[in-house]
Amino acid sequence: MPQVVTPGGFFSSYKLEEFNNCLNKANQWIEEEKIDLINVETVVLPNIYDPLEEGSRDTNLDTHGDTTSNWNQFIRVWYKL
DSSP states (O other): OOOEEEOOOSSSOOEEOOHHHHHHHHHHHHHHTTOEEEEEEEEEEEOTTSTTSOGGGOSOOOOOTTSOOOEEEEEEEEEEO
16 A cells, blocks of 8 residues: 555645555565565555545445545555465
């Protein structure tokens, strides 16, 4: 998951680290841990850092009509244990 670089406020959205940083971390983890890869995906979900949501494991991530919605991109790695 991308890390929050700057938390949001009442009038501003949070800022996340760049996607390439996440990709570099995933590649480093795969190499260091000798991961037996099955697949690597880019996933995009709405509002995973919203205080009322439970992150990427939440089964119900909401968007609301005319209000602002933040979509978050992260990497999912499928591997054999």
